[in-house]
Amino acid sequence: MVGLGRPERLHDAPVNPPIVFSSTFIGTQAPAPGDYLYSRYGNPTWDPLEAAIGTLEASPAPALIYASGMAAVAAALSLVPLGGRVVLPQHGYNGSLSLARELESRGALTAVFTDLSDTEGTIALLTGADLLWLESPTNPMLEVADIAALAAAARTAGALTVVDNTFATPLLQRPLELGADLVVHSATKFLGGHSDVLLGAIAVADPALRETLWQHRVQNGAIAGPMEAWLCLRGLRTLAVRVERAVANAGELARRLAEHPGVSNVRYPGLPGDPGHQLAARQMKAFGAVLCLEVGADVAGTERFLDALRVWVPATSLGGVESLVERRRRYASEPASIPETMVRLSVGIEHVDDLWADLVQAIEAAQ
Ligand SMILES: Cc1ncc(COP(=O)(O)O)c(C=O)c1O
The missing domain is CATH 3.40.640.10 (Type I PLP-dependent aspartate aminotransferase-like (Major domain))
Structure with missing residues (x-):
């Protein structure tokens, strides 16, 4: 990944590919296959x-x-x-x-x-x-x-x-x-x-x-x-190190959360008791950096948990370097079979102990 997509190694060539901001490309003849022509067809970037x-x-x-x-x-x-x-x-x-x-x-x-x-x-x-x-x-x-x-x-x-x-x-x-x-x-x-x-x-x-x-x-x-x-x-270029760190954090947090008395449910395919564990262990190289939990509170208590977080960011999306957290049923479109109090955690690359300390104090706020 670090080396993928680099320009050709010519004397004084840039190490990174340039960004080509051009909607159109010069030409007078019939376009040949692979021509950029116009940036809806292709762009060198x-x-x-x-x-x-x-x-x-x-x-x-x-x-x-x-x-x-x-x-x-x-x-x-x-x-x-x-x-x-x-x-x-x-x-x-x-x-x-x-x-x-x-x-x-x-x-x-x-x-x-x-x-x-x-x-x-x-x-x-x-x-x-x-x-x-x-x-x-x-x-x-x-x-x-x-x-x-x-x-x-x-x-x-x-x-x-x-x-x-x-x-x-x-x-x-x-x-x-x-x-x-x-x-x-x-x-x-x-x-x-x-x-x-x-x-x-x-x-x-x-x-x-x-x-x-x-x-x-x-x-x-x-x-x-x-x-x-x-x-x-x-x-x-940094996917491998980001994924390695985030997956390690997620595994560690899932293990700690599963033993926390204030947590009523944790879903993470890396936990041996998870319904998807055996298949994931066979099919995946590691178990990913997303997990779900319920803090044993009603929706209001779950929202107190979210509001109390200081390191985790309450926002939709996932997969970034920063840890994000979201109660998915805040969307009316989310299926009713997803528990109302279930929170999705996208684990980032912060220090695992900072993430853990933040979760612990927020779980207390939810009770
Ligand atoms: C699994 C999955 N697929 C597709 C999408 C849609 O991607 P985007 O938000 O980049 O349009 C999302 C967005 O959350 C997703 O989680």
Whole structure:
């Protein structure tokens, strides 16, 4: 990652790729394949980032980057034929699920929701499906899906498998190697890593799919700005150390929280008692940096807990260097099966003892 996407080693060349702020590119003849032409088709600042994400996801082709994770989600869903059937997680990222429901309400597709941790139950829903949408671990319930088994069943059923790999990052899980056809990222999260840029990405197993998606991006215009692409590449250079530290912090905090008398529930696939633990241990290199907890209080007490935090930042999103915390049911759109008092923690790279001390005093404030 540190070396990915560097300019050619020529005398006096810059170490970092330059940012190209140009909406258009000079030409008089018919454009040749690969020409930039106009910045909705391509921009030199995208290239090193797309190459780097493609490499990290073990794709045979460069990734495609988008204006946001949701733009990438929308592009992936555009592969569903009109009236097609899509199987999605009941507790996945609510933006993706809302988009699928909205497309369904317009007759574009049929959305079928499943508990992804139930492999057999999900496979049973794949008959006649065109697309299987996976998140693993899911946002926010951290359920773990058996990607290899589900992608194989989807292939047999004639469906494409998409994995939203935002929570795991390619360092902890490579869905294309497990049989998925596409990987989607909200690069806003861990890939960018500093809560300063919105960006999305798709990596593909089959370069022909890239061509289809590239056409869709040109036509729909959900392109990334050069500044955002450059910032994301800069963030990507530290992905390995950020993820290593954040995952270590998350594991340690999950263990401490599980033993704290003021905590009634902790969800983290790294805890041996977690329902997704065995599968995650097999499928992932480590368990990620997001966990969920309940502080044994009602919603008002949970909000007192959030207000009392001083190191953790109460804000939506995840995957940045700073630790963020959010009660997901503050959104009316979040499914009722997610506990009202459940708080999602995105663990950052601060000192674990600072994070712990802050949690302990805030848990007391909640009681
Ligand atoms: C798992 C997941 N996928 C996709 C998205 C959408 O990404 P963005 O906010 O960059 O549009 C999010 C955002 O929170 C997410 O958590």
